[in-house]
Amino acid sequence: MATMVKxxxxxxxxxxxxxxxxxxxxxxxxxxxxxxxxxTTCLGERMRHQLALFLxxxxxxTDFRTRGILEPDSLGG
Numbered sequence: 001m002a003t004m005v006k007x008x009x010x011x012x013x014x015x016x017x018x019x020x021x022x023x024x025x026x027x028x029x030x031x032x033x034x035x036x037x038x039x040t041t042c043l044g045e046r047m048r049h050q051l052a053l054f055l056x057x058x059x060x061x062t063d064f065r066t067r068g069i070l071e072p073d074s075l076g077g
């Protein structure tokens with residue numbers, strides 16, 4: 001296998017990471033968990049909370065920015 005230039009490795013790693021963040025909400029929960037644990041291992045345990053917040057803010061089901069303001073229904077509910 002050919003050795004890559006360090007800068008290229010960094011670019012590819014960054015692109016792959018950014019891609020994972022883009023599709024995070026659509027990954028199965030077990031895959032999310034494995035990726036989260038691996039990232040925590042790479043970053044260090046002290047970054048666990050920050051990583052959780054980062055992902056939570058970008059998750060379709062938990063990011064309120066992606067949801068519209070709910071309109072009351074016609075029955076006043």
